[in-house]
Amino acid sequence: MSPRSALLAVAAAALLLAPAAPASAAGAAAQTVDVSTAAQLKAALAAAAPGQTIRLxxxxxxxxxxxxxxxxxxxxxxxxGPRTAVLVNDGPSGSGPACPAPTAGWDSGYGLWLYGAPYWNLTGFTVKDSKKGVVLDSSPHVVIDGLYVHHVEDEGVHFRRSSADGVLRNSVVEYTGRAQPAYGEGVYLGSANSNWDCHGNTGGADRSDRVLVENNRIGPYVAAEGIDVKEGTSGGTIRGNTFDGRGLSGENSADSWVDVKGSGYLIEGNKGTFAPPGTFANGYETHNPATTPSFPNGCGxxxxxxxxxxxxxxxxAIRITSVSACAGRPNVVHASNTVAHATGGLTNVPVTP
Incomplete structure (x- = not known):
């Protein structure tokens, strides 16, 4: 072999043994899909892959x-997307199944619907003028950060059908319940026991557990509760939120910032205010529907x-509806809570230091 041929052979071998080059800028960009039309957004959602960013x-x-x-x-x-990227659903239309599921020819009317879609991050954009705002079904580990949800007919954000271990933070939810005030919760965790046949775990409770709701502004003109914590859920945290009770409707007992029917929640560092118009009974309330000895709802x-x-x-400020229902797992109100301009006081149960 000539010296020149030997040199070429060595160079070729070196190329074969060299480590793969890092992804090119073009390859990396494939992980970001930019959309600017509704058709592009629908296509991007339908083709979404792990690690991908869809940018509005x-x-x-x-x-x-x-x-x-x-x-x-x-x-x-x-x-x-930025707050000026706005999702609007002009539905609903067509006929859907008794238990909501994406169905051809039926528009749910939801502004954004995650169905069987765990591990998503939703950041920055706006949802408005829809039947419901953001609905998560069978979609655990979803982080919602910095969204603006407003002027929706029913609830603003709903963690449903065991959408556990989610996060809602740094967001604004206002002007909900525009068509049905009784169903206009700002944030809805879980499902009422009357809906467990649809949204429960094979007939059991809807275990949308361990959801963190923090640093949000909820209200004004949230027609039902700012946060409705449904029976059957547990282990969540409601922290650092601001509740503006103006516009509470009083329909279907919607007369508090937060109604806790779940168990084992930590509610701390929140600030709530109320001023007319609206119907207001207490800041925070507990209730105990579907309670059993093995599953005491509204307790702990x-x-x-x-x-x-x-x-x-x-x-x-904090009204515990039933002490006896939670005798084995009492609700605890610490002295670090404060209240102003109350007709009754801080709470109707003994305060814990």
């Missing part, structure tokens, strides 16, 4: 937007460091 341009997106693709813990799917919850101004209308 400013503008309004009208349509039915459903995500059914799963991310992973290591590679969540991200849907992001802890309040600490919350600041409440009841506007001279509400009775208690």
């Amino acid at each position: 341009a400013a503008g309004e997106y009208h349509g039915s937007f459903v995500a059914r693709r799963a991310g992973t813990a290591e590679k969540p799917v991200t849907l992001t 919850n802890v309040w600490r460091g919350n600041t409440s101004d009841l506007g001279g209308v509400g009775a208690y």
